[in-house]
Amino acid sequence: MSDDLIPLCEPSITGNAGAYVQDCLDTGWVSSVGDYVNRFEDMMAQAAGTGYAIAATSGTAALHLCLLAAKIGPGDKVLVPDMTFIATVNAVKYVGAEPVFVAPTTNDWHMDIGTIEAYLDDGGEATAILPAHLLGGCVDMDPLLRLAEKYDLIVIEDAAEGLGATYKGRKVGGMGKLGAFSFNGNKMITTGGGGMVVTNDEDLAERARHLSTQAKRPGAEYMFDDVGYNYRLTNVQAAMGCAQMEVLADHVAKKRAIAKTYNQTFADIPGITLMPVPDHTDCAWWMYTVLIDEAEFGMSSRDVMQALNEKRMITRPLWQPLHEAPMYRSASVIGDVGVSKILYDQGLSLPCSVTLTDDQQHRVIMAIKGFAP
Numbered sequence: 001m002s003d004d005l006i007p008l009c010e011p012s013i014t015g016n017a018g019a020y021v022q023d024c025l026d027t028g029w030v031s032s033v034g035d036y037v038n039r040f041e042d043m044m045a046q047a048a049g050t051g052y053a054i055a056a057t058s059g060t061a062a063l064h065l066c067l068l069a070a071k072i073g074p075g076d077k078v079l080v081p082d083m084t085f086i087a088t089v090n091a092v093k094y095v096g097a098e099p100v101f102v103a104p105t106t107n108d109w110h111m112d113i114g115t116i117e118a119y120l121d122d123g124g125e126a127t128a129i130l131p132a133h134l135l136g137g138c139v140d141m142d143p144l145l146r147l148a149e150k151y152d153l154i155v156i157e158d159a160a161e162g163l164g165a166t167y168k169g170r171k172v173g174g175m176g177k178l179g180a181f182s183f184n185g186n187k188m189i190t191t192g193g194g195g196m197v198v199t200n201d202e203d204l205a206e207r208a209r210h211l212s213t214q215a216k217r218p219g220a221e222y223m224f225d226d227v228g229y230n231y232r233l234t235n236v237q238a239a240m241g242c243a244q245m246e247v248l249a250d251h252v253a254k255k256r257a258i259a260k261t262y263n264q265t266f267a268d269i270p271g272i273t274l275m276p277v278p279d280h281t282d283c284a285w286w287m288y289t290v291l292i293d294e295a296e297f298g299m300s301s302r303d304v305m306q307a308l309n310e311k312r313m314i315t316r317p318l319w320q321p322l323h324e325a326p327m328y329r330s331a332s333v334i335g336d337v338g339v340s341k342i343l344y345d346q347g348l349s350l351p352c353s354v355t356l357t358d359d360q361q362h363r364v365i366m367a368i369k370g371f372a373p
C-alpha cells in the first residue's frame with residue numbers, strides 16, 4: 001500500500017505466519033494434507049466451541065458444505081437475510097433449495113426474528129434458517145433457536161463476519177446445527193482465501209469432510225460414493241491460519257478499540273447513526289459501519305464515499321438488498337424490506353484495518369467532521 005492511502009480493511013500478517021508457511025515449503029507438505037490443516041481445525045473448533053471443524057477453500061464453500069451435509073435441496077425453503085453478502089444466499093441456490101428473504105430490523109441490522117415468527121406461525125414453510133452474523137455483530141439467537149426447535153428447522157450460521165463475537169457469552173458459529181467461517185483477505189483473520197465448517201454433530205462433520213474431499217472412500221483404491229467437491233484447504237493456507245489464530249485476540253481488541261474511538265466521535269454528529277449493538281452481543285466490530293442520513297448530514301453516504309476517496313481514504317457501502325438482485329427477484333420476501341433499502345442507501349463502512357494507526361484514524365475522523373453540518 002502506498003504511504004498516504006488508508007485502506008478499508010487490509011490483512012495483518014504477523015507472528016509465526018512466515019515461519020509456518022516456510023515450514024510447509026521446507027517439508028513439501030503444501031497441499032491438502034498436513035499437520036497445519038489439522039491444527040487449524042482444532043483451533044477453530046475451540047474458537048466456535050464445537051466438537052468438530054472441517055477446513056474448506058472459502059467461506060462460500062463452507063456454507064455449501066453445511067447445506068449439503070444437512071441434505072437441504074430441491075423442495076426445501078431456507079430463510080435467509082435480505083441484508084447480507086450475496087454468498088449466503090448463493091449457497092442455498094447451489095443446492096437447489098428456495099430462499100425466502102427476511103427483512104432486517106433497525107434494532108440490530110440483522111434478520112428480524114419477529115418477522116420469522118409471524119411467517120412460521122401463519123403456516124409459512126421452511127426447512128432451515130440461515131442467520132448471518134454481520135459486521136462483527138450477531139443475530140439474536142435465543143428466540144431464533146426456540147423457533148427452530150418449535151418448527152423443527154435446521155439452523156446454519158453464516159459466521160463469516162462474526163469470528164470473535166459472542167452472544168450471551170456463547171461463541172458465534174457454534175450455536176446452530178452447523179456454522180461457516182470465512183478467512184478471505186478482509187476478514188478478522190485470513191488465510192488468503194479459506195473457510196471452515198463447524199458443528200457438534202459427528203455425522204454432519206463426517207459428511208461435510210467426505211464431500212469436501214471428492215467423496216473418496218478411505219483406502220488406496222479410487223472409489224467414490226457421492227458427488228463430492230474439491231473444497232479442502234491447503235496446508236500452506238492452514239499454516240497461515242494457525243499463525244493468524246495465535247493473534248486473533250489482538251485483532252479483536254484492536255477492532256474494538258477502533259470502534260470505540262469512532263463511536264465516541266460520531267455519537268453527537270447529526271445525521272450519523274452508529275451500528276446498534278444490543279446488550280446480548282459482545283461485538284467484535286469486524287467492519288466498522290455507520291448510516292449517513294443525507295437530509296440531516298447534508299451529504300449522502302455515496303457523496304461521503306466519493307469525498308473520502310478523493311482524500312485517499314477507502315470506504316464502502318453495504319450490500320444491495322438481495323431480493324433486488326436479478327437472479328433472486330422472483331424469490332419470496334417477508335417483513336419490511338424498506339429497512340434493507342435504508343441500510344443499503346445510508347450504510348458506509350469506514351477504514352478499520354487492524355493495522356490502522358491512530359494518526360490514520362484521526363485523519364478519517366477529521367475529514368468526516370469537516371463534512372458535518
Ligand SMILES: Cc1ncc(COP(=O)(O)O)c(C=O)c1O
Nearest residue numbers: 058059060085087160182183184
Ligand atoms: C456474510 C458472508 N458470508 C459468506 C462470505 C463468503 O466467504 P468467502 O469470501 O470466503 O467465500 C462472506 C465474505 O466474503 C460474507 O461476508
